[in-house]
Amino acid sequence: MRIEVPREAERLGATLFYGVQQVYELDAGLVRGEAEALDRIIQPVAYEAIEAVCSAMAVVVPVRGERIKLLEGVLAGIPHACLVIVVSNSDREPIDRFTLELNAVLKYRRLTGKQVVVVHQRDAVLADALVEAGYEALLDESGRVRHGKAEGMLVATLLAALAGKRYIGFIDSDNYFPGAVLEYVREYAAGLLARHSDYAMVRIHWHSKPKIVREALFFAKFGRATVVTNRFLNALIGYYTGFETEVIRTGNAGEHAMTMELALKLSHASGYAVETRHFVDLLERFGSILENPSPDVLDQYVEVFQIESRNPHMHDISKGDRHIGSMMAASLGVLYSSPICPPELRAEIVAELRRRRLLRKDELPPAPTLYPPLERVDLEAFAEGVAGEPFTAALLR
Numbered sequence: 001m002r003i004e005v006p007r008e009a010e011r012l013g014a015t016l017f018y019g020v021q022q023v024y025e026l027d028a029g030l031v032r033g034e035a036e037a038l039d040r041i042i043q044p045v046a047y048e049a050i051e052a053v054c055s056a057m058a059v060v061v062p063v064r065g066e067r068i069k070l071l072e073g074v075l076a077g078i079p080h081a082c083l084v085i086v087v088s089n090s091d092r093e094p095i096d097r098f099t100l101e102l103n104a105v106l107k108y109r110r111l112t113g114k115q116v117v118v119v120h121q122r123d124a125v126l127a128d129a130l131v132e133a134g135y136e137a138l139l140d141e142s143g144r145v146r147h148g149k150a151e152g153m154l155v156a157t158l159l160a161a162l163a164g165k166r167y168i169g170f171i172d173s174d175n176y177f178p179g180a181v182l183e184y185v186r187e188y189a190a191g192l193l194a195r196h197s198d199y200a201m202v203r204i205h206w207h208s209k210p211k212i213v214r215e216a217l218f219f220a221k222f223g224r225a226t227v228v229t230n231r232f233l234n235a236l237i238g239y240y241t242g243f244e245t246e247v248i249r250t251g252n253a254g255e256h257a258m259t260m261e262l263a264l265k266l267s268h269a270s271g272y273a274v275e276t277r278h279f280v281d282l283l284e285r286f287g288s289i290l291e292n293p294s295p296d297v298l299d300q301y302v303e304v305f306q307i308e309s310r311n312p313h314m315h316d317i318s319k320g321d322r323h324i325g326s327m328m329a330a331s332l333g334v335l336y337s338s339p340i341c342p343p344e345l346r347a348e349i350v351a352e353l354r355r356r357r358l359l360r361k362d363e364l365p366p367a368p369t370l371y372p373p374l375e376r377v378d379l380e381a382f383a384e385g386v387a388g389e390p391f392t393a394a395l396l397r
């Protein structure tokens with residue numbers, strides 16, 4: 001891969017947001033010697049380096065009722081060296097879709113020898129292990145892990161931590177292009193290789209999203225909700241730095257990867273709020289606006305890379321595109337409810353949501369459900385709780 005070094009960066013306290021980086025070659029050939037890598041604004045990333053990151057990375061694939069063919073394509077796109085954790089919340093009746101997924105994945109694992117783990121997020125063993133580990137926040141009234149993609153991702157993050165992985169990346173299971181999946185994982189690796197800190201995150205900025213407009217393909221670049229979310233996130237950063245900025249471009253980007261150190265420190269939100277919350281959480285914790293809860297991070301930086309992918313992003317839209325209105329309300333609700341949101345910005349958020357008829361006159365933006373950082377989990381107790389399960393055998397080997 002050949003990728004540009006970030007041209008701009010915004011710093012706030014111990015957070016460092018890099019501008020979007022373009023990819024010039026998906027495959028840059030063999031990297032010969034240091035000379036080529038030095039003093040260039042466009043840098044080659046060696047195969048071996050990408051492979052090394054992949055073998056330290058767990059790729060989490062959340063699934064809920066997707067067609068098996070799509071899931072199989074996604075698995076085919078993930079580099080062999082990665083540990084794959086499929087976390088499902090698919091129905092078990094009237095048709096047991098989870099068992100269909102399990103069988104497909106086990107067959108795939110046999111044929112490729114790739115390390116793949118499958119787990120159902122509503123499995124009672126997981127819930128009990130979480131109780132043992134002191135993390136009931138994730139459970140609902142029935143005593144099982146709550147429904148939802150964010151909740152599945154948190155469970156999978158813990159499993160990746162048990163497996164001793166250094167990095168964790170997320171790839172939706174409804175992606176039509178295995179080639180795009182491969183590209184995202186390589187970009188995760190390229191970003192993580194460029195980090196200087198133990199606390200780093202890489203987010204994918206889609207090059208385009210194909211749509212049918214007037215019976216022809218149209219490659220849309222700007223999501224309607226994303227544009228609004230980015231505008232407000234940038235306004236928040238500008239408020240504190242005193243300089244207007246456009247640095248944030250991935251305020252709603254779902255495809256992302258992190259170092260495990262960072263994944264365990266963040267407090268994650270549920271539902272549509274999850275991505276925007278990452279940014280707000282970083283600023284709350286490490287932006288030196290509020291008191292910083294983690295002095296260990298302050299002597300480094302938290303680095304956020306944004307990489308523009310080359311493949312168009314095409315996921316399953318037959319289930320209806322994300323509801324743009326609720327996505328916008330949830331994203332701006334995250335910002336609105338944060339203690340670092342200045343009153344001026346709060347007023348603008350309310351005005352924006354009312355203008356779009358996403359809020360009634362007497363309503364305020366919705367506050368997100370937040371989960372405490374996973375570093376609170378007693379990992380040893382969690383490991384004991386899941387020991388002996390089929391999915392841990394593959395994790396702990």
Ligand code: GDP
Pocket residue numbers: 062063064065066087088089121147148149150152153171172173174254315321322
């Ligand atoms: P969108 O792409 O953001 O519009 O949302 P999708 O409905 O495509 O969901 C994103 C990914 O999360 C897909 O791979 C879904 O199969 C998966 N997913 C959705 N809900 C859940 C859930 O409750 N649990 C898990 N584990 N995965 C989910």
Ligand code: CO
Pocket residue numbers: 172174315316
């Ligand atoms: Co989707």
